Amino acid sequence: MSCPRPPRNAVSPGQKTPEVARAARVWHDGVALNDIRRAAPFVHLTGRFEVADHDPTRLTESEWQSMRQEAGELEYAWQGTYQALIEAAHAEPALRALYPFTSHWALRFSTTTRPRLTIVGPCLTVGSDGMYGVGRGFITPDLGRFSTAHEAVELTASLTVNSRRRSSPAGARAARITSRVRTRLTTRRSLRATRSLEPRKFGSRAAWMRTTTSANDLGSGSGRPVT
The missing domain is CATH 4.10.220 (Light-harvesting Protein)
Structure with a gap:
C-alpha cells in the first residue's frame, strides 16, 4: 500500500490529534486508500494506487498517475510549463511505458521500478525562461532547448528508443x-x-x-x- 501524503498545512501540537491517530491506525490495518481519506478527511492522497503484487506495469501506471496529479497541484510560477512537460511525456507511448521519476525536478525514465532503477535515455527539464531542455544530465540541456514540450519529448523518445535498441542483445x-x-x-x-x-x-x-x-x-x- 502507498503511504498517503501528509496534509498541506502543518499540524501544530494538539491539533487534529485524534484524526492523525485514526489515519495511522487504518493505514496500519491495511484499509484501502479511499477509506483512509474518508476516515481522516485532512489526508491528501498522492494519486498512487495500490499494487498488491508489485506488478511493474501497474507500478509504472501508478507512478505516472501520481506524477500527473502532483504537476497539477504545484504552487510554483513554473507549474504550467512543468505540467505541460509531464502531460506531453505521458502522451508519448515510448515514454509512457517506462517508469518515470524526477531528480531536482528533472524528468527521467527507467526500465525498472523502484528501488533498483535502470536509467535509460536523456532527461527533460523546464527552464525559468519557459524553455524545455533535453540533456544527458539535469545540469545542462546539452542535447537541445525547445520552445514546446512536444518537441523536447519527441527528441527524448527518439534517443531513448535508439539507446534501448543498441543495448539489447x-x-x-x-x-x-x-x-x-x-x-x-x-x-x-x-x-x-x-x-x-x-x-x-x-x-x-x-x-x-x-x-x-x-x-x-x-x-x-x-x-x-x-x-
Missing part, C-alpha cells in the same frame, strides 16, 4: 555485424582504388610490376638487378 549483435561489414567494404574499396592508380602512376602495369619486384628484392637483400 539483438541490437548489440547487429552492431557488431554491421561494423565487420563496413570494415570489409572499406578494405575492398581501398584495394580497388590502389589497383586502379598503380598502372597510371608508373606508366604501365608492367613497369609497376618491375618496380615492385625491384623493391621487394632490395628489401630482401637479394640485390638482383631489374631488367
Whole structure:
C-alpha cells in the first residue's frame, strides 16, 4: 500500500490529534486508500494506487498517475510549463511505458521500478525562461532547448528508443555485424582504388610490376638487378 501524503498545512501540537491517530491506525490495518481519506478527511492522497503484487506495469501506471496529479497541484510560477512537460511525456507511448521519476525536478525514465532503477535515455527539464531542455544530465540541456514540450519529448523518445535498441542483445549483435561489414567494404574499396592508380602512376602495369619486384628484392637483400 502507498503511504498517503501528509496534509498541506502543518499540524501544530494538539491539533487534529485524534484524526492523525485514526489515519495511522487504518493505514496500519491495511484499509484501502479511499477509506483512509474518508476516515481522516485532512489526508491528501498522492494519486498512487495500490499494487498488491508489485506488478511493474501497474507500478509504472501508478507512478505516472501520481506524477500527473502532483504537476497539477504545484504552487510554483513554473507549474504550467512543468505540467505541460509531464502531460506531453505521458502522451508519448515510448515514454509512457517506462517508469518515470524526477531528480531536482528533472524528468527521467527507467526500465525498472523502484528501488533498483535502470536509467535509460536523456532527461527533460523546464527552464525559468519557459524553455524545455533535453540533456544527458539535469545540469545542462546539452542535447537541445525547445520552445514546446512536444518537441523536447519527441527528441527524448527518439534517443531513448535508439539507446534501448543498441543495448539489447539483438541490437548489440547487429552492431557488431554491421561494423565487420563496413570494415570489409572499406578494405575492398581501398584495394580497388590502389589497383586502379598503380598502372597510371608508373606508366604501365608492367613497369609497376618491375618496380615492385625491384623493391621487394632490395628489401630482401637479394640485390638482383631489374631488367
